[in-house]
Amino acid sequence: MIVLAIDTSGSGCSAVVYDSEAGAVLGRSGADLGKGHAERLMEFVDAALAAADRSLGDIERIAVTVGPGSFTGIRVGVAAARGLALALGKPAVGVSTLAVLAEGLRATEPGKAVLVAIDAKRDEVYVQAFDAAGHSLADAEALAVERARERFAGFDGIIGGSGAHLVAADMPANPSELIDVAALAKLGAAADPASAKPRPLYLRGPDAKPQAGFAIARA
Known part of the structure; x- marks a missing residue:
């Protein structure tokens, strides 16, 4: 099975093309962006496909991290996975970060x-x-x-x-939020599309709150 895995759940934005039968990464692309996932994700998808010498038509499943993580990033990744799955007529699965x-x-x-x-x-x-x-x-x-x-x-x-x-206070700090997208692809290939739906996994409310003072009352 050829899997396209994408991660936008943290500061990184990455895509990988993975062959589950061979257990091998065919192509990957990404960067530690911090912000701007929506603007760059499809660029990384295209680059991963090019590195793998594959096209979107070769993809048999899409896997995406669903959180917990960045609220904005998770929404970007899940929306992209759902859109690609709909366009390709292939299943999309969500995997916990x-x-x-x-x-x-x-x-x-x-x-x-x-x-x-x-x-x-x-x-x-x-x-x-x-x-x-x-x-x-x-x-x-x-x-x-x-x-x-x-x-x-x-x-x-x-x-x-x-x-x-x-x-664990005795451990050194390692603030990296980068995800092993190959591990995501492996888990996505093994997931059951019937139960592993690509739905955001939020464990608390968003940090950003609407400003009620600027709300416009409905007539």
Whole structure:
């Protein structure tokens, strides 16, 4: 199966073309943008396809990170995945950002449980634990940093993600939000399109709030 995987859930904006039967990345493109995902995403998709010597017509499935992460970025990625799926008549699947990070961490030390923590700002982290086989041990949560430290004190396994140092104080800070898009493609190829719908996974409300003082009353 040829999978097009796209990630816009954090500061990075990336696309990869992946052959699930060969377990190989055919082409990839992306950059750590910070902002401007909507303007650059299709450019990266085209570049990944060109690097793979494939066209959109060769794509059999689209996989996209659905969060948690940047509200704007998640909306951009999910909308693009849905639009491509509709245009191509192919299924689109959504994969949790936390699951993708866990998959990458498991590859570094096979056989160990994994705790993923993403810095959610406002003294909070998005967290989820996975067993050594990659199965989630609990639902993803947004927790206050102190609560997360208490909950996962003495965790026996790998801890990673941009918020790992907030949960485990002895870890060095690693603020990178970049996603292993090849891991996303691998998980997307294995996902069931009937249950893994590309829907945003928001664990809290948006930081931006409407300014009520500028609202126009309806007649």
